[in-house]
Amino acid sequence: MGRLVPAVTRALDILELFLDGDGTLSAPDIVRKLNLPRTTVHELVVTLTARAYLVPVPGQPGRYRLGVRSYQLGSRYAEQLDLAAEGQQVARSVAQTCDETVHVAILEGTDVIYIAKVDSTHAVRMVSAAGRRLPAHCTSVGKMLLASLPEPELAVRVPDGVELVAMTPNSITDPAALRIALGEIRARGVAVESRESNPDVSCVAAPVRDRTGQVVAALSVSVPMIRWSDERRAELEQLAVRGAGELSERLGLRSGN
Numbered sequence: 001m002g003r004l005v006p007a008v009t010r011a012l013d014i015l016e017l018f019l020d021g022d023g024t025l026s027a028p029d030i031v032r033k034l035n036l037p038r039t040t041v042h043e044l045v046v047t048l049t050a051r052a053y054l055v056p057v058p059g060q061p062g063r064y065r066l067g068v069r070s071y072q073l074g075s076r077y078a079e080q081l082d083l084a085a086e087g088q089q090v091a092r093s094v095a096q097t098c099d100e101t102v103h104v105a106i107l108e109g110t111d112v113i114y115i116a117k118v119d120s121t122h123a124v125r126m127v128s129a130a131g132r133r134l135p136a137h138c139t140s141v142g143k144m145l146l147a148s149l150p151e152p153e154l155a156v157r158v159p160d161g162v163e164l165v166a167m168t169p170n171s172i173t174d175p176a177a178l179r180i181a182l183g184e185i186r187a188r189g190v191a192v193e194s195r196e197s198n199p200d201v202s203c204v205a206a207p208v209r210d211r212t213g214q215v216v217a218a219l220s221v222s223v224p225m226i227r228w229s230d231e232r233r234a235e236l237e238q239l240a241v242r243g244a245g246e247l248s249e250r251l252g253l254r255s256g257n
Contacts, residue, residue: 014044083115097239098236112134147186148215168196221239
């Protein structure tokens with residue numbers, strides 16, 4: 001790794017300060033927060049303003065906010081993101097940690113579509129494929145995604161009084177029972193599916209969010225029942241949450257949001 005350029009580092013430090021608080025800062029604020037000389041801060045702020053990375057706040061003399069150039073860079077980064085490609089990389093990392101099958105899926109209508117998958121190396125493992133479509137209410141990823149929908153949208157996708165398709169005897173077929181399960185998922189932030197899509201497999205899933213905080217996918221870990229236990233479930237829930245969090249950060253979500 002080459003030598004870091006101090007002036008560039010300081011300029012980036014200044015820009016990153018605007019990620020917190022109300023998004024506006026004065027030169028004295030920057031001096032205090034970064035413990036930099038006033039002259040250095042003045043020169044850097046003048047330069048960043050000249051390049052449209054910062055702009056003065058109207059009606060608040062001496063205060064600045066992020067400028068259009070910062071927005072353009074962020075938008076360009078977002079355009080280049082590929083959920084499937086990023087999901088595949090994170091799924092691979094999670095699978096290497098637990099040696100179980102890991103999926104990333106999105107919601108389409110009342111189904112989930114798997115857009116990334118990494119297999120376990122065990123002889124006994126879940127058999128599936130990227131691109132496969134399954135009823136959302138029968139899977140942990142699907143229930144996680146349904147639980148993230150606003151209630152009016154959920155009511156359209158899962159209307160009352162319409163029996164849901166069953167994939168196994170454990171599948172939820174009653175919309176009212178599904179809504180109860182989804183409420184529990186919202187409260188916990190993690191979804192669990194026990195032999196609802198495959199009689200020999202259980203899964204856990206966590207939500208993946210984009211840079212706005214909206215849930216756009218879910219990441220799951222699937223385990224054959226011969227390796228499933230309450231202790232293993234708790235371990236994999238934590239791992240799924242960490243993996244989904246990493247993928248969310250790759251999609252631009254700020255840590256702590």
